[in-house]
Amino acid sequence: MVTQAIIPLAGLGTRLLPLSSVIPKELLPINGKPNLEYILEECIQAGIKQFIFVVPKNRPIIKKYFFNDNFYKKIIKKKKNDKRLKEVFKRIKKYQRMIKFVYQNKPEGTGQAVLKCKKYLKGTHFLMLLADDLIVKKNCSKEMIALHKKTKGSIIATKRVEKKTVSRWGILGFKNRSKNSFLINEVIEKPKLREAPSNYAIIGRYILPKKILSVLKNQRKGKGGEIHITDAIKTLVKRNEKFYGNIFRGKYIDCGTLQGFINSGLTISKYL
DSSP states (O other), X not given: OOOEEEEEOOOOOGGGTTGGGXXXXXXXXXXXXXXXXXXXXXXXXXXXXXXXXXXXXXXXXHHHHHSOHHHHHHHHHHOTTOHHHHHHHHHHHHHHTTEEEEEOSSOOOHHHHHHHTGGGOOSSEEEEEOTTEEEXXXXXXXXXXXXXXXXXXXXXXXXXXXXXXXXXXXXXXXXXOOSSEEEEEEEEESOOGGGOSOSXXXXXXXXXXXXXXXXXXXXXXXXXXXXXXXXXXXXXXXXXXOEEEEEOOSEEEEOSSHHHHHHHHHHHHHHO
């Protein structure tokens, strides 16, 4: 059963400068709360019991956001009749009980972030989510966990993108496609159009096997001098490890770019 989720939060957020020079991109508000909280809510509704945040030690603001009890207690004491404030604090306290922190002091890739979590991982599989990618209207994590239970395999969230844009994405090759899923037989990072096995792109949701840790441990650094989770997935697919693409039904929002962030509030207001 999948009950743990890793959320890498050590990225620099350069595509969201100058906003991210002051506030981590994961805490930028969308309709009154940060995109990170939308991710947490999605996971909790899907049955996740524990979150592992991978953060740099020199960026304490993420930890402070969730562990700032004295501040809330002082304000609530002054504003005893503020029901909204009490509900906010209650929500934050719920998250506190579920969060563990591990530290990645410089951006070394999603693969390295997963390795940092090794001592906390308990089951055979875990969920990993990228906070840049919001999926609303339908719960993608719930869909993925259901597919995992059915297939006993690892799962990658995917959506069809315009063929002319495949060079911007990690692209999946597949066989045995059904209505909402397929068996993955190839993973190519940002291929040229003529080399792309499909136009189904990887979106930032993964259910990964714990055995991926042994692959990551021995994996060479890739593009940008980082250890990428997609390279480890490619290795496991070549070893005939079962990976399935979940063609999710929700609405995808890219919050990792300035234009995407600007549009996110309008999009979310339509569906929530």
